[in-house]
Amino acid sequence: xxxxxxxxxxxxxxxxxxxxxxxxxxxxxxxxxxxxxxxxxxxxxxxxxxxxxxxxxxxxxxxxxxxxxxxxxxxxxxxxxxxxxxxxxxxxxxxxxxxxxxxxxxxxxxxxxxxxxxxxxxxxxxxxxxxxxxxxxxxxxxxxxxxxxxxxxxxxxxxxxxxxxxxxxxxxxxxxxxxxxxxxxxxxxxxxxxxxxxxxxxxxxxxxxxxxxxxxxxxxxxxxxxxxxxxxxxxxxxxxxxxxxxx
Amino acid sequence: xxxxxxxxxxxxxxxxxxxxxxxxxxxxxxxxxxxxxxxxxxxxxxxxxxxxxxxxxxxxxxxxxxxxxxxxxxxxxxxxxxxxxxxxxxxxxxxxxxxxxxxxxxxxxxxxxxxxxxxxxxxxxxxxxxxxxxxxxxxxxxxxxxxxxxxxxxxxxxxxxxxxxxxxxxxxxxxxxxxxxxxxxxxxxxxxxxxxxxxxxxxxxxxxxxxxxxxxxxxxxxxxxxxxxxxxxxxxxxxxxxxxxxxxxxxxxxxxxxxxxxxxxxxxxxxxxxxxxxxxxxxxxxxxxxxxxxxxxxxxxxx
Numbered sequence: 030x031x032x033x034x035x036x037x038x039x040x041x042x043x044x045x046x047x048x049x050x051x052x053x054x055x056x057x058x059x060x061x062x063x064x065x066x067x068x069x070x071x072x073x074x075x076x077x078x079x080x081x082x083x084x085x086x087x088x089x090x091x092x093x094x095x096x097x098x099x100x101x102x103x104x105x106x107x108x109x110x111x112x113x114x115x116x117x118x119x120x121x122x123x124x125x126x127x128x129x130x131x132x133x134x135x136x137x138x139x140x141x142x143x144x145x146x147x148x149x150x151x152x153x154x155x156x157x158x159x160x161x162x163x164x165x166x167x168x169x170x171x172x173x174x175x176x177x178x179x180x181x182x183x184x185x186x187x188x189x190x191x192x193x194x195x196x197x198x199x200x201x202x203x204x205x206x207x208x209x210x211x212x213x214x215x216x217x218x219x220x221x222x223x224x225x226x227x228x229x230x231x232x233x234x235x236x237x238x239x240x241x242x243x244x245x246x247x248x249x250x251x252x253x254x255x256x257x258x259x260x261x262x263x264x265x266x267x268x269x270x271x272x273x274x275x276x
Numbered sequence: 277x278x279x280x281x282x283x284x285x286x287x288x289x290x291x292x293x294x295x296x297x298x299x300x301x302x303x304x305x306x307x308x309x310x311x312x313x314x315x316x317x318x319x320x321x322x323x324x325x326x327x328x329x330x331x332x333x334x335x336x337x338x339x340x341x342x343x344x345x346x347x348x349x350x351x352x353x354x355x356x357x358x359x360x361x362x363x364x365x366x367x368x369x370x371x372x373x374x375x376x377x378x379x380x381x382x383x384x385x386x387x388x389x390x391x392x393x394x395x396x397x398x399x400x401x402x403x404x405x406x407x408x409x410x411x412x413x414x415x416x417x418x419x420x421x422x423x424x425x426x427x428x429x430x431x432x433x434x435x436x437x438x439x440x441x442x443x444x445x446x447x448x449x450x451x452x453x454x455x456x457x458x459x460x461x462x463x464x465x466x467x468x469x470x471x472x473x474x475x476x477x478x479x480x481x482x483x484x485x486x487x488x489x490x491x492x493x494x495x496x497x498x499x500x501x502x503x504x505x506x507x508x509x510x511x512x513x514x515x516x517x518x519x520x521x522x523x524x525x526x527x528x529x530x531x532x533x534x535x536x537x538x539x540x541x542x543x544x545x546x547x548x549x550x551x552x553x554x555x556x557x558x559x560x561x562x563x564x565x566x567x568x569x570x571x572x573x574x575x576x577x578x579x
Contacts, residue, residue: 064519067278067287103577105384113566116384119577169574203278203287237519238282245283245514253510256335256518257503260525264342267529 049089050078051226053214058228060201060210061235068203071095071230074196075214083192084218090133090140091187091195092151092215095230097128097179098208104166120166125157127206128179132186132197142220149215149222153180178202207232283517284328290523292322297336297524301531304340306539307551312337312469312502313398315524316390317558326387328517330377330468331509334502335521337470340528341499348492355443355489358453359496362475365454366501369461374508377466381513384577388566393467395563401473402555409548416545444485444493452483461501465508470498473555 053075060069073093083089102125106118133140137152150156153171157180161167174180179202187197201210210230216223234242245252279290296318304311312333319329348354380389435449456478460471475494479485485493510516539547 062280064279065277066280103384105575105577107570107573107575109569113388114568114570115388115566116575119384166574169572170576173572173574173576203280204285206285234282238280241282241518245510245516245518249511249514250507252514252518253507253516256506256510256516256521257338259518259522260335260339260506261342263522263525263529264339264344265346267339267532268343268346271533 048079048081048223049083049216049218050224051091051214051216052076052078053226053228055212055228055230058230060205060230060232062205062207062233062238063236064238066203066205066238068205069201071199071201072196073199073212073214074194075226076194077192077216087219089189089192090135090217091189091197092131092133092137092140092213092217093187093197093199094132094151094156094213094215095128095130095199095201096126096156096211096213097232098206098210099124099126100206101125102170104170106166106169122161122164122167122170123158125170127208128202128210129153129156129174130181130183130199132183132199134185134187134189134195136184137182140217140220141222145217145221149225151215153182201232205232207234279519279523281324281328281517281520283515284324284332284520286323286325288322288324288520293520293523294527296322297527298531298534299527300524301340301528301533302535302538303531303551303554304344304528305532305535305537306542307535307547311340311528312464312471313394313467313473313555314558316468317394317562319520324517324520325515326390327381327513327515328520330390330466331506331513331515332517332520332524333468334464334470334505334509335516335518336524336528337502338499338506339521339525340532341470341495341502343529343532345492345495345499348495351492352443353489354492354496355441355485356493356496357439358441358444358446358483358485358489359493361439361450361453362457362460362493362497363500365457365459366461366464366497367504369458369463370465370501370504370508372458373462373465374505374512376462378512390467391562391566393463395559395566397463397467397474398555398559399563401477402552402559404477405548406552406556409545409552413545413549441485444483444489446483446485448483456482457497457501461504464498464501465505468505470495470502472498 053073056072102122104120104122105116107114108117110117131137131152141151146152146155157171158167171180187195189195210232212228212230214226277290278287280287300311300315316329316333320326380386435451437450438447439450440447460475464471472494476490479490480487506516
């Protein structure tokens with residue numbers, strides 16, 4: 030039985046694996062959040078390596094996913110109590126990424142069969158808390174994140190040239206969470222994934238952003254005193270400057 | 277120009293923040309209030325997380341109060357002794373308020389508490405101020421130059437632990453000022469405000485202090501309670517955003533000076549009516565948001 034299952038899975042992924050491989054690179058592997066950070070655009074490009082000629086009976090597709098750091102999310106639900114709308118219920122959902130983007134040469138549903146989508150966790154439906162599917166709180170999380178542009182999909186976001194060269198650009202939003210962004214580039218044909226390539230993008234605060242954040246967390250008292258000192262100086266400075274100006 | 281705020285972790289347009297600081301500064305210069313009650317809800321509107329908005333407003337109020345109190349010191353319109361007594365109550369109140377804030381934050385009810393506090397207090401103060409200033413306006417039209425009545429002898433004057441407050445010309449028990457300080461300190465910690473808009477009427481109507489020392493004294497003690505609040509927020513929640521505070525400050529101090537000039541050209545009663553209407557409109561906006569069914573019933577918890 031196990032042999033049968035293994036060989037079935039093997040057949041599913043591996044048969045064509047040797048035939049076509051993906052080679053890819055990113056325009057940058059590091060995103061620095063500076064004071065004037067306003068989002069970032071990462072170019073992802075690559076080519077398909079072949080030992081034999083490409084089969085012409087089926088279409089080749091490329092899917093690119095980028096996933097931000099995961100965090101255990103809690104969802105609050107509002108309801109009417111005594112005439113006003115308040116949070117009445119909070120539910121811990123489990124790990125969900127702060128950012129998730131899917132770009133492909135055409136809609137993922139057309140590229141992959143549902144089983145491959147589920148195995149490779151491609152669409153947000155499959156990737157994000159798929160075990161809690163149908164739960165209103167989970168659907169709400171997906172809806173809120175989609176509406177705020179944190180979970181995105183671009184159905185024709187990847188350009189594929191002559192079944193060989195591809196490129197796409199992933200726009201990272203301005204309100205980015207620090208951490209490791211896992212990037213996957215997948216090659217698909219006949220509804221299944223042929224090959225995948227994984228890489229990481231490091232997102233980090235730098236300069237004054239890093240310094241302030243660290244100080245606030247590692248040395249809260251000093252940070253508090255610094256805030257007060259600067260506030261007092263600013264208040265005093267303002268009254269002095271305007272006193273001089275008014276003379 | 278977008279700017280990324282290190283603690284709030286959102287990117288906001290710096291000019292929007294400067295503008296917000298400026299508008300609030302103009303109002304605080306015109307009306308002699310700290311403006312915390314306006315800046316905190318405005319920060320919610322531009323997408324700053326409530327916890328950060330509350331903590332950062334406290335820091336910003338320190339600066340505007342320092343700026344204001346210096347002018348009052350020069351005019352000798354600060355009752356230091358009263359200030360210290362109010363402060364004693366204020367610090368206890370802040371500590372209590374912070375405990376309430378953190379308990380409700382853990383329960384996911386901070387937004388509700390903050391909004392309810394705003395609706396209730398802005399509503400009461402706004403309505404009282406409007407009624408009072410409309411009456412004053414009518415009176416000034418009828419018989420101009422009528423002297424204000426002497427402070428009435430009320431229950432406040434019958435309590436023990438009396439103390440002499442020379443600058444205010446009062447000889448009253450220390451209990452009422454301590455309680456006023458405590459309540460304002462508590463609300464300040466919860467709402468991210470200095471509490472001037474509650475403190476000033478309380479000093480005039482409950483304590484019976486002369487109007488000329490009220491604002492200076494209130495600002496004096498607000499510096500210390502908001503400093504204490506800033507420290508508590510910075511220490512327990514790490515939610516003070518220095519970058520945000522500094523941008524608001526720059527806008528605020530410039531606005532305050534412009535506001536003072538505008539204020540000098542308007543009549544006191546007109547100013548009070550305008551302030552009352554402003555307070556009431558913020559109250560109504562927040563109140564309606566509680567009553568109307570929100571378009572999204574779910575929200576992602578911030579921990």
